[in-house]
Amino acid sequence: MARRETPEINAGSMADIAFLLLIFFLVTTTMNVDSGISKKLSEKPPLDYVPPIIKERNIFEVNINRNNQLLVEDERMDVNQLKDAAIKFIDNGGGEGKMVDNVSTGLCDYCKGDKSVTSSDHPNKAIISVQSDRGTEYGTYIIVQNELLRAYTELRNRLSQERYKISYTELEKLYRDDKNNEDLKKKVEAIKLAYPQIVSDSEPTSAN
């Protein structure tokens, strides 16, 4: 009796089917990792809130008008110069030095600024206030925010390099990979405390 061989199944079109599925998933896939400038909003102040009195010299005013032009400390400025101006302000360190709650509010021993009497006392007192118009383009607003953050990053990197021989960016990355490392945590916190990011958004001026 002749044995009949089972015929082989033709798998030639298998690849086509798989390709079809593959292309479908390729098209529908979104692999974007969402990233952006993160900010913490201030809490809603209570009704009877009295804003603290802040010395004029400790405020760095940035105004953006509806034509996307910058006015920094009452002078027109190009966005390219904003970072350096901010660094100069934050790092001024013009205070005399007194201790309040174990935080030195005056003398800043790591600042390298001009110690000018018309600019900020200490990085933890230096407030950057951004005021924009309602009609300002969002793109410009983000550029300004980014430049200000760059100023902080540069200062933090510098301090970290001096203290720990490693830039702050690297330090933060190391800490992210190793969250339980107390030593790294302490270092990151110390740098953050030395140059806290204080950027406030004031209510925009009306376009009309």
Place this chain on the structure above:
Amino acid sequence: MSKFKKKKKGMPAVNTASLPDIVFMLLFFFMVTTTMRETSLQIDTPSLPSATEVKKLEHKSLVSTIYVGKAKDSKYGVGYNKIQLNDKIASSDQVPAFIINARTKVSEAEIPFMTTSIKADKKSSVGTITDIRLKLRDVNALKVSYSTNTGSDIR
């Protein structure tokens, strides 16, 4: 003479039996990494501004996204200041409801870690963003991320 005639030999066929395996492997990779878009955009895909000091958003389930940009449908009018919440074009007054609704989907302990990602077009105006920000502050959704591309916009 014909003894020396070269035998005509066809090119040997390349063995493609493993091709499906390779393709399947790729297929599985994409299947696993795919996240389907949850909402369909009612506005033109915003051209995000660029920034260098960006932070990556972790925990996608804790992120609620607000889009701002130009509406695709011209019945909503032109201009880059239309807000999209979920699947609809909305006004900034509906932002608190949107956030509270998003909160019901996560456990109570995780609420403080929720982030609102604002994906706004470069040409949107700050006024719209401020309106959203004030509404977010009303419901205590204080963590905000302004979504950007990585790079520099400064010429």
